[in-house]
Amino acid sequence: MPWIKACSVDDLEPGGEGVRVDVDPPIAVFNVDGEFYAIDDTCSHGQSSLAEGYVEGCTVECNWHFAKFDLRTGRALCLPATVDLRTYPVRVEGGEVYVEVTESIAATLSDIV
Numbered sequence: 181m182p183w184i185k186a187c188s189v190d191d192l193e194p195g196g197e198g199v200r201v202d203v204d205p206p207i208a209v210f211n212v213d214g215e216f217y218a219i220d221d222t223c224s225h226g227q228s229s230l231a232e233g234y235v236e237g238c239t240v241e242c243n244w245h246f247a248k249f250d251l252r253t254g255r256a257l258c259l260p261a262t263v264d265l266r267t268y269p270v271r272v273e274g275g276e277v278y279v280e281v282t283e284s285i286a287a288t289l290s291d292i293v
């Protein structure tokens with residue numbers, strides 16, 4: 181499956197900050213103490229962007245209704261979310277962060293300016 185460039189390592193502070201990658205569906209990439217995680221950006225409870233959520237350890241909390249998801253597995257950890265999110269393999273190379281996505285997601289990258 182294709183790898184897409186998500187961001188630069190320098191774009192993400194290690195404290196759990198997230199960036200949104202504008203593909204369809206959007207993907208959020210987080211840096212947790214030097215470990216990078218990629219997960220569906222859209223909360224499974226609503227339309228909130230998890231890249232803007234609050235990260236603690238390996239969980240992200242949605243800033244709308246406070247559902248939490250495990251960044252490693254995508255698992256929904258508490259209500260109101262009941263549906264898990266997808267996670268994506270991440271690799272860091274040459275100071276850039278790459279995410280492995282499906283062909284159909286990669287195809288949306290060029291559609292978005």
Ligand code: FES
Nearest residue numbers: 223225226242245
């Ligand atoms: S939209 Fe995320 S918890 Fe409701």
